[in-house]
Amino acid sequence: xxxxxxxxxxxxxxxxxxxxxxxxxxxxxxxxxxxxxxxxxxxxxxxxxxxxxxxxxxxxxxxxxxxxxxxxxxxxxxxxxxxxxxxxxxxxxxxxxxxxxxxxxxxxxxxxxxxxxxxxxxxxxxxxxxxxxxxxxxxxxxxxxxxxxxxxxxxxxxxxxxxxxxxxxxxxxxxxxxxxxxxxxxxxxxxxxxxxxxxxxxxxxxxxxxxxxxxxxxxxxxxxxxxxxxxxxxxxxxxxxxxxxxxxxxxxxxxxxxxxxxxxxxxxxxxxxxxxxx
Amino acid sequence: xxxxxxxxxxxxxxxxxxxxxxxxxxxxxxxxxxxxxxxxxxxxxxxxxxxxxxxxxxxxxxxxxxxxxxxxxxxxxxxxxxxxxxxxxxxxxxxxxxxxxxxxxxxxxxxxxxxxxxxxxxxxxxxxxxxxxxxxxxxxxxxxxxxxxxxxxxxxxxxxxxxxxxxxxxxxxxxxxxxxxxxxxxxxxxxxxxxxxxxxxxxxxxxxxxxxxxxxxxxxxxxxxxxxxxxxxxxxxxxxxxxxxxxxxxxxxxxxxxxxxxxxxxxxxxxxxxxxxxxxxxxxxxxxxxxxxxx
Numbered sequence: 132x133x134x135x136x137x138x139x140x141x142x143x144x145x146x147x148x149x150x151x152x153x154x155x156x157x158x159x160x161x162x163x164x165x166x167x168x169x170x171x172x173x174x175x176x177x178x179x180x181x182x183x184x185x186x187x188x189x190x191x192x193x194x195x196x197x198x199x200x201x202x203x204x205x206x207x208x209x210x211x212x213x214x215x216x217x218x219x220x221x222x223x224x225x226x227x228x229x230x231x232x233x234x235x236x237x238x239x240x241x242x243x244x245x246x247x248x249x250x251x252x253x254x255x256x257x258x259x260x261x262x263x264x265x266x267x268x269x270x271x272x273x274x275x276x277x278x279x280x281x282x283x284x285x286x287x288x289x290x291x292x293x294x295x296x297x298x299x300x301x302x303x304x305x306x307x308x309x310x311x312x313x314x315x316x317x318x319x320x321x322x323x324x325x326x327x328x329x330x331x332x333x334x335x336x337x338x339x340x341x342x343x344x345x346x347x348x349x350x351x352x353x354x355x356x357x358x359x360x361x362x363x364x365x366x367x368x369x370x371x372x373x374x375x376x377x378x379x380x381x382x383x384x385x386x387x388x389x390x391x392x393x394x395x396x397x398x399x400x401x402x403x404x405x406x407x408x409x
Numbered sequence: 410x411x412x413x414x415x416x417x418x419x420x421x422x423x424x425x426x427x428x429x430x431x432x433x434x435x436x437x438x439x440x441x442x443x444x445x446x447x448x449x450x451x452x453x454x455x456x457x458x459x460x461x462x463x464x465x466x467x468x469x470x471x472x473x474x475x476x477x478x479x480x481x482x483x484x485x486x487x488x489x490x491x492x493x494x495x496x497x498x499x500x501x502x503x504x505x506x507x508x509x510x511x512x513x514x515x516x517x518x519x520x521x522x523x524x525x526x527x528x529x530x531x532x533x534x535x536x537x538x539x540x541x542x543x544x545x546x547x548x549x550x551x552x553x554x555x556x557x558x559x560x561x562x563x564x565x566x567x568x569x570x571x572x573x574x575x576x577x578x579x580x581x582x583x584x585x586x587x588x589x590x591x592x593x594x595x596x597x598x599x600x601x602x603x604x605x606x607x608x609x610x611x612x613x614x615x616x617x618x619x620x621x622x623x624x625x626x627x628x629x630x631x632x633x634x635x636x637x638x639x640x641x642x643x644x645x646x647x648x649x650x651x652x653x654x655x656x657x658x659x660x661x662x663x664x665x666x667x668x669x670x671x672x673x674x675x676x677x678x679x680x681x682x683x684x685x686x687x688x689x690x691x692x693x694x695x696x697x698x699x700x701x702x703x704x
Binding site: 183227243255362365381 | 532
């Protein structure tokens with residue numbers, strides 16, 4: 132009797148320790164995510180010439196400075212220009228492929244998805260090196276177009292996945308109903324299928340934008356002196372400079388990421404976006 | 410007549426489907442071609458930045474060099490150490506987070522937690538690593554805190570950056586959202602009534618978790634671990650920014666051989682090895698995942 136109650140005491144203590152450990156792990160995960168981001172926002176308001184923690188004075192000068200640091204400003208424009216070509220291209224070829232293969236399948240959807248997923252299974256640096264090699268053997272030296280093509284290659288498979296995902300739940304009878312009422316296949320697609328695919332297209336397009344805008348591993352192989360994307364420009368800047376301009380730029384990008392996250396949650400639901408629910 | 414017409418329309422439809430998918434298939438074909446060129450490059454002696462295949466003969470010398478030179482052995486060892494540490498850390502932090510997200514009865518809290526994992530997921534990795542350098546640097550947040558608390562003298566610092574510790578934090582921070590999202594997917598499919606059954610038979614929370622929940626979730630946890638391994642083993646930006654040139658992993662060796670030292674053949678051989686390991690691990694992971702779903 133005595134030993135049994137002692138046993139249950141240790142057992143309860145053990146349970147308490149386990150539960151405490153679980154909460155410590157949760158706190159550490161959130162700290163690992165958010166302490167750096169909060170710190171970079173704090174430092175971005177510094178008035179000091181170098182990044183000091185804590186800043187000794189505060190100002191908005193580093194935000195104003197972003198526009199005068201040519202490499203960062205040009206990097207931002209370059210990244211936006213590349214994404215502006217990559218997103219519609221990926222959406223177009225990804226949607227056409229997924230819709231075409233779903234409506235008139237040549238292979239099983241699983242086989243199609245596997246084949247079209249090849250680019251996202253390959254590590255980014257391997258992709259970067261492979262494309263650098265093939266572009267230089269083919270004599271293609273336009274940094275802008277090389278990076279754009281590379282980004283299309285690594286983003287469109289996600290569009291295929293998002294669109295396949297929604298089409299697999301889509302009722303083909305809707306198409307047939309519209310067709311039986313005399314609508315041409317093109318009209319059916321435009322007025323019935325396309326509106327139903329809209330959330331997937333939005334999620335796919337946004338995903339393509341984020342991947343293209345943030346990519347570092349592939350792009351660093353393909354940049355040339357005229358075409359340097361923002362992440363690469365930021366990396367090069369931090370190698371040689373200590374001032375908080377980069378913190379200001381980073382803070383803006385963190386705010387943009389928060390905005391994108393909230394918009395996604397509102398419009399499509401993050402459950403779908405991050406693939407928690409199928 | 411109607412039968413042949415049927416066949417004709419089926420063929421026409423298949424052709425239409427193929428036509429619609431052709432831009433995507435051509436893009437993948439081009440990419441596959443690039444990978445083949447990479448494989449070919451790795452099988453020739455390097456002649457500078459432009460691998461000229463016609464002049465020299467096929468050789469495995471690049472691979473032999475990679476597997477025998479202690480310098481490359483070192484890259485592999487660092488990569489394995491960092492990857493294994495990342496797997497352990499991201500499971501230790503990811504499992505409790507994923508459980509929290511799936512099990513909390515509070516819908517608002519769940520939405521907030523998902524948002525909290527998505528924000529870093531959607532933030533540029535360079536921004537996150539730059540922010541981490543400010544936490545870990547010799548005059549960064551942690552060292553300043555330690556100075557302020559009097560744990561270390563003003564001219565001392567704890568080295569948290571330019572070493573494997575810093576790189577591991579970087580790769581963990583990168584892999585963690587992927588691991589959490591994968592685990593939440595696995596946990597959602599888990600039938601919670603099994604736990605209730607165990608509880609009704611007298612098992613306490615811990616026993617039910619250890620004897621019922623954990624074994625059933627194991628395949629999912631292993632595939633999350635494999636994903637973390639794949640993500641960490643080809644990490645490029647974390648060692649670049651947080652390793653400060655001291656901690657170089659395989660991906661950094663690929664980049665410096667290809668772009669700085671201009672030995673494309675050796676870089677290609679390293680890349681082919683990295684690709685093979687990645688595909689092997691991903692293949693194992695999908696097999697586990699599929700087995701889990703059928704179970």
